[in-house]
Amino acid sequence: MARSRRILVVGCGAIGGIFAAALAGVAEVVAYDANRDHVRAMRERGLRVSGAAGRLARLAATADASGLAGPFDALLFLIKSSATALALQQLEPVLADRPLLVTLQNGMGNSEVLMAIAGCPVARGVTTDAGRYVGPGHVEHLIRGKTWLGPIRGTLDDVRWLGTLLTEAGLPAEIIADPMGAVWSKFVFNSVMNPLGALLLGVNAARYEAPEVSALIDDMAAECERVVHALGGRFAYDPLEYVKKVRAGQAPLSAHAGSMAQDIARGAPTEIDELTGFIVAQGDRLGIPVPTCKTVYRLVKGLEVAARRKRV
Numbered sequence: 001m002a003r004s005r006r007i008l009v010v011g012c013g014a015i016g017g018i019f020a021a022a023l024a025g026v027a028e029v030v031a032y033d034a035n036r037d038h039v040r041a042m043r044e045r046g047l048r049v050s051g052a053a054g055r056l057a058r059l060a061a062t063a064d065a066s067g068l069a070g071p072f073d074a075l076l077f078l079i080k081s082s083a084t085a086l087a088l089q090q091l092e093p094v095l096a097d098r099p100l101l102v103t104l105q106n107g108m109g110n111s112e113v114l115m116a117i118a119g120c121p122v123a124r125g126v127t128t129d130a131g132r133y134v135g136p137g138h139v140e141h142l143i144r145g146k147t148w149l150g151p152i153r154g155t156l157d158d159v160r161w162l163g164t165l166l167t168e169a170g171l172p173a174e175i176i177a178d179p180m181g182a183v184w185s186k187f188v189f190n191s192v193m194n195p196l197g198a199l200l201l202g203v204n205a206a207r208y209e210a211p212e213v214s215a216l217i218d219d220m221a222a223e224c225e226r227v228v229h230a231l232g233g234r235f236a237y238d239p240l241e242y243v244k245k246v247r248a249g250q251a252p253l254s255a256h257a258g259s260m261a262q263d264i265a266r267g268a269p270t271e272i273d274e275l276t277g278f279i280v281a282q283g284d285r286l287g288i289p290v291p292t293c294k295t296v297y298r299l300v301k302g303l304e305v306a307a308r309r310k311r312v
Contacts, residue, residue, distance in 0.1 A: 022055070127148075180233065200213070208243075
């Protein structure tokens with residue numbers, strides 16, 4: 001009988017909680033999260049997932065990296081991009097066993113941080129699952145999707161076992177030799193839809209019912225795609241595929257307006273710099289005009305300040 005895999009989920013909020021709870025049914029999972037109230041609730045009552053795939057998972061959880069004991073087969077990073085480097089530094093003691101380092105995070109720059117750890121295989125991917133953090137010990141699974149994952153250092157065999165576990169856990173995963181096509185597709189979607197969801201007060205319908213916003217979405221996507229192509233990137237699927245399906249009535253309109261809207265609602269920093277901000281910076285560097293993306297980027301930077309001051 002094959003031994004059970006041990007997986008450390010770094011960041012157990014919305015998506016991290018969904019993945020941790022699902023994987024707990026097929027592997028030994030430890031959740032590492034900075035939210036001590038969330039960790040305490042998971043320890044005392046388990047991790048509750050409501051919505052698209054309801055379950056109650058029992059798993060180990062900690063907010064103190066010094067108490068983690070390896071070995072782990074994989075570390076799955078699902079924290080905010082800006083927190084990756086610090087988390088990796090705190091997790092240094094469990095890196096000695098050379099676990100697979102996996103990022104399914106939004107934005108650019110995360111895999112480069114993981115690649116700085118010598119000797120560990122590194123995998124990168126994206127997921128179209130969506131969720132939200134409800135409160136301590138509770139996340140909601142809003143949209144059931146699919147995950148694409150592949151190696152950026154190491155081999156397919158280094159990653160294949162995790163794809164199998166995810167699929168067995170009810171999170172369909174496809175292992176691919178080059179994950180960047182899927183990464184770029186999801187990146188453009190997030191760079192467009194996430195900031196607009198925040199600017200529109202978290203009301204998803206406003207992204208579809210106002211013709212002016214539909215035009216804005218298309219303009220932003222076109223700018224993003226020009227920058228990605230100039231960087232040598234390609235797309236595994238149309239970044240606006242889901243948007244077009246909703247517009248055509250082929251997919252339901254959900255209440256989910258993106259994680260950036262949730263960040264603004266609680267006065268927390270967003271990932272605007274790792275998303276739309278990346279397009280703006282690269283557009284400027286390459287001499288590619290991105291006026292629409294630049295305007296939206298600047299508005300969200302102001303919105304972050306406004307949301308923060310409202311909570312003081």
